[in-house]
Amino acid sequence: MIGSLNLNRRRFLQGTAAAAVAGTAGIRLAQAADVTIGIVYVGPRDDYGWNQAHAVAAKALKGVSGVKVVEEENVPETDACAKTMESMINLDGAKIVLGTSFGYYSPFMVDMAKKYSAVQLRHAAPLWTPKDPKNLGSYFGYLNQAHYVDGVAAGLSTKSNKLGFVAAKPIASVLSNINSFMLGAKSSNPSATVQVIFTGDWSMPVREAEATNALVDAGCDVITCHVDGPKVVIETAEKRGAKTCGHNASQAPLAPKGFITGAEYKWITIYKSYADDLAGGKALPNMVSGGYEADMVANSPFGAGCTPEGKKAAEAAIAGLKAKKPIYTAGLKDNKGKVVMDKTYDNLDPYLDQMNYLLEGVVGSIT
Amino acid sequence: MSDSAFAIVFFAIVGGALRVSTPFMFVALGECLTEKSGRVNLGLEGTLVLGAMTAYAVSYHSGYPWLGVFAAGLSGAVLGAMHGYICKLPKVNDIAVGIAMMLFGTGIAFFFGKAYIQPSAPRLESFSLGAWTGNQQIATALQINPLLLVGIAVAILMAWAFANTKWGLIVRMAGDSAPAATAMGVSVDLVRFLSTTFGGFLAGVGGAFLSLFYPGSWNQGLSSGQGLMAVALVIFARWSPVRCIIAALLFGAAGAIGPALQSVGITQGYYFFNAAPYILTLLIMIASAGSKRAMRDVPGELSITK
Numbered sequence: 005m006i007g008s009l010n011l012n013r014r015r016f017l018q019g020t021a022a023a024a025v026a027g028t029a030g031i032r033l034a035q036a037a038d039v040t041i042g043i044v045y046v047g048p049r050d051d052y053g054w055n056q057a058h059a060v061a062a063k064a065l066k067g068v069s070g071v072k073v074v075e076e077e078n079v080p081e082t083d084a085c086a087k088t089m090e091s092m093i094n095l096d097g098a099k100i101v102l103g104t105s106f107g108y109y110s111p112f113m114v115d116m117a118k119k120y121s122a123v124q125l126r127h128a129a130p131l132w133t134p135k136d137p138k139n140l141g142s143y144f145g146y147l148n149q150a151h152y153v154d155g156v157a158a159g160l161s162t163k164s165n166k167l168g169f170v171a172a173k174p175i176a177s178v179l180s181n182i183n184s185f186m187l188g189a190k191s192s193n194p195s196a197t198v199q200v201i202f203t204g205d206w207s208m209p210v211r212e213a214e215a216t217n218a219l220v221d222a223g224c225d226v227i228t229c230h231v232d233g234p235k236v237v238i239e240t241a242e243k244r245g246a247k248t249c250g251h252n253a254s255q256a257p258l259a260p261k262g263f264i265t266g267a268e269y270k271w272i273t274i275y276k277s278y279a280d281d282l283a284g285g286k287a288l289p290n291m292v293s294g295g296y297e298a299d300m301v302a303n304s305p306f307g308a309g310c311t312p313e314g315k316k317a318a319e320a321a322i323a324g325l326k327a328k329k330p331i332y333t334a335g336l337k338d339n340k341g342k343v344v345m346d347k348t349y350d351n352l353d354p355y356l357d358q359m360n361y362l363l364e365g366v367v368g369s370i371t
Numbered sequence: 372m373s374d375s376a377f378a379i380v381f382f383a384i385v386g387g388a389l390r391v392s393t394p395f396m397f398v399a400l401g402e403c404l405t406e407k408s409g410r411v412n413l414g415l416e417g418t419l420v421l422g423a424m425t426a427y428a429v430s431y432h433s434g435y436p437w438l439g440v441f442a443a444g445l446s447g448a449v450l451g452a453m454h455g456y457i458c459k460l461p462k463v464n465d466i467a468v469g470i471a472m473m474l475f476g477t478g479i480a481f482f483f484g485k486a487y488i489q490p491s492a493p494r495l496e497s498f499s500l501g502a503w504t505g506n507q508q509i510a511t512a513l514q515i516n517p518l519l520l521v522g523i524a525v526a527i528l529m530a531w532a533f534a535n536t537k538w539g540l541i542v543r544m545a546g547d548s549a550p551a552a553t554a555m556g557v558s559v560d561l562v563r564f565l566s567t568t569f570g571g572f573l574a575g576v577g578g579a580f581l582s583l584f585y586p587g588s589w590n591q592g593l594s595s596g597q598g599l600m601a602v603a604l605v606i607f608a609r610w611s612p613v614r615c616i617i618a619a620l621l622f623g624a625a626g627a628i629g630p631a632l633q634s635v636g637i638t639q640g641y642y643f644f645n646a647a648p649y650i651l652t653l654l655i656m657i658a659s660a661g662s663k664r665a666m667r668d669v670p671g672e673l674s675i676t677k
Contacts, residue, residue, distance in 0.1 A: 236586045
């Protein structure tokens with residue numbers, strides 16, 4: 005019977021961890037419905053971008069009574085994210101783990117969901133399908149609606165009628181933000197056009213600065229972007245005297261002179277609903293998504309770069325989006341002249357998730 | 372392409388060369404000195420990142436960006452000295468140590484740099500060579516940072532020193548034939564240690580340019596491989612400091628082609644144009660490496676050629 009005494013280190017750790025969880029769980033029950041939420045970030049929490057948007061929500065969540073938040077940042081999209089999640093589940097007693105980076109999903113979060121069926125896992129991109137484990141799910145926001153509002157304000161704040169967009173890669177969510185920004189600008193200023201530059205990668209600070217300079221040189225006086233960390237784009241544009249619209253989180257402090265407004269996620273709406281459902285013992289939805297109508301996106305406070313007319317029109321546009329006024333209307337053409345909107349689409353229509361074109365009014369090409 | 376579009380692209384390329392080239396220039400000069408002494412320091416990517424972080428942090432706390440530049444140089448010198456010391460030990464491979472130093476440098480830069488992503492530090496001032504034209508576009512394109520001029524001056528000084536001074540001769544001798552240097556009573560290890568340390572100093576200064584001038588902020592993706600590219604530029608420049616300058620300018624100019632063409636509406640094939648610097652480097656390498664002359668410039672003691 006020597007073999008059975010041969011304690012495997014991993015087993016030992018698992019056992020002690022489980023004991024620890026059992027212990028803390030007991031204490032938690034005594035405190036009544038305390039919910040621990042784990043949040044995993046791929047980059048630093050204060051990147052003025054994607055991670056910061058989540059971290060802002062995490063911070064707000066900490067203020068909710070009965071909720072405990074554990075966070076870890078700079079977790080790469082490798083086995084490391086699985087280890088982080090596992091330690092959040094086993095050592096911190098997380099009841100739900102939120103993975104905020106695209107590459108966490110498969111295989112890592114799928115495996116975690118299978119291994120820990122009592123724990124809920126949610127991932128910030130629309131990847132969940134009914135074939136995946138039921139304790140796994142997706143959440144995301146339709147940020148293009150906030151970019152539409154940016155466009156409305158920018159259209160009335162530009163003098164040259166040329167708006168610039170620094171974009172990372174031509175995937176559907178980026179293209180939808182560009183197209184919505186342009187449609188917003190056109191709605192308030194029919195002679196506005198949007199010039200797009202693709203950098204080809206999510207984080208290329210030098211090329212993003214070059215792209216911003218190139219757009220300003222080409223006569224654009226409002227610059228916005230869809231890259232991981234918009235800091236460089238906003239700061240470069242501000243230095244060149246161009247106005248800016250933000251992306252992901254608020255970049256208002258970076259551009260005291262030229263900031264118009266920015267497209268922001270409002271993840272707290274989703275996170276709060278998760279916490280409430282867990283505390284109330286309700287089943288969590290597998291798919292949560294929405295835009296202004298569900299209070300899941302927002303616009304940054306208007307900055308010094310926004311004209312009073314722009315602000316007024318943008319506020320009207322926000323009211324419209326809250327009432328589900330469609331952005332993509334029948335008859336819109338792509339910038340090669342082909343009609344791509346055969347009818348008016350609802351703002352959350354899955355057809356729009358397949359977007360692979362730039363609309364008429366956008367100068368640029370996806371290849 | 373219309374005349375105005377052509378002008379936009381032209382000034383974007385000139386401006387790109389002046390804006391983007393400086394970090395490449397400093398890292399390449401540092402590596403050039405190190406390799407001339409007979410060692411390869413692949414760790415300069417890490418040095419560049421650490422330099423960028425140090426410069427930003429010191430500038431933020433002290434309010435003096437130039438103090439940040441100096442501190443960045445010192446941090447680079449420390450990393451260089453570590454590389455130089457470790458490589459002195461028997462049976463140590465300088466390439467492997469370089470890779471370790473690269474990871475070490477970026478690692479500590481990220482660790483200490485966390486607190487400096489949000490705050491705004493005072494940046495280096497620049498002046499425009501084109502202000503007299505009264506043309507906004509030209510004035511912006513010809514924005515020059517004093518560090519660019521420092522880099523060019525260092526390159527000329529290095530080229531002169533290699534050719535005309537006893538110190539230059541000793542460095543070259545250590546790089547070309549260690550036995551000859553030893554026979555002359557020169558400590559090869561000491562020469563290489565000092566060359567790597569000073570090379571690290573230069574690379575650190577290059578990092579200061581990234582965080583304090585262009586793009587002008589500290590974040591973790593700041594370098595995106597520029598330090599490694601600059602090490603390759605030394606081979607491209609065939610170990611000549613002056614050619615390092617030309618290579619860096621060329622590389623910066625080629626990097627501006629992609630965004631500039633998209634800004635004037637030539638939008639097809641931007642992946643190809645974004646690859647322009649690398650394609651250009653490869654083409655010139657192929658064109659120049661064929662000649663016998665190219666091999667003559669390689670320091671004889673380099674572990675990659677031995």
